[in-house]
Amino acid sequence: MKTYKRPMTGWWRRNPFYLWYMLREASCVVITVYALILLVGLARLTQGEVRYEDWLERLARPWAIAFHALAFALVAYHSWTWFKIMPKTLPRIPVPDAAIVAGGVAAIGVCSALLWWAA
């Protein structure tokens, strides 16, 4: 039987749902770079005060601040999607989905506030 299969080229641009999904997946690239910068900072800390202060000075530059603002936005979005799909990935528990999502988001909010306060 002769059939026709349509190509998948550009599939993720065809529907906003897929665009948001790709943004969620792509956020890992920026988050990896963020983690590497942090790792470099840790290495600089072991190399003495001068190197560490130099690292801090570089972080205060506009491009570094812009990058971290982007990373923060993407981490926030990724975290939100992570909690949103959490009920689907958990074994069945007698708690409504909305409560699991709200609980997760509230927990990360409290933890962030505590870290902010401790810093």
Added chain:
Amino acid sequence: MRTIVLECLRYDPERDEAPRWQRYEVPFTDDMSVLQGLQYIKDHLDGSLTFRWSCRMAICGSCGAMLNGVPKLGCENFLRDYYPGPLRVEPLNHFPIVRDLAIDQSDFLAKLESVKPYLIGEPPAEGTHKQTPREMAEYYQYSQCINCLLCYAACPQYGLNDKFTGPAALALLHRYNADSRDKGREERMAVVNQEDGVWGCTLVGYCSEVCPKGVDPARAVNQNKIESAKDYFLRFLRR
């Protein structure tokens, strides 16, 4: 009576190398579904337009199509909501087109068979199976699947790799594994565990959004990632 423009993807395997768009002007009343629009075309404008349908009430799962790029059932969506158009009607994404809006479902049917979608195990020696409401709640929503394939048309992982078992087949697999009367879990775990079983899913989640029957295939698939991981690690203990 208002008129809406419907653009249908046409494909005649005997004449066309690739599908082409054809435009129809369809007069409609407010109570007419998209399926009725297609039937109007077939009856009054172009008898050669091919599409599947049967029950007209979201039970049979035959009339699924891409309506403006979104997988939906033609029978439960109304022309008035797409006025003035054009409403683009395409066959379900990710499946080979047989003719016009009719797709080849044989790949799904083979997958459905592979998950053994029936109760396995002996019936009770006396009387009937007994089940509590809580036991029934474990699988009930998954049993609502009508095999309409909207979830496959929503799943880019299936589109990119048609070896992936896919949402509906895995949801139905879970429907039986989660049933307290069933004893076929061991037989079905081979399908769950394989590379193209639950691990082919990256939780795009669009399958659950488009399901017209409120089934949550993404949940079934991801519950079984836990089962599959347990199955993998526990086999070392079972030895």
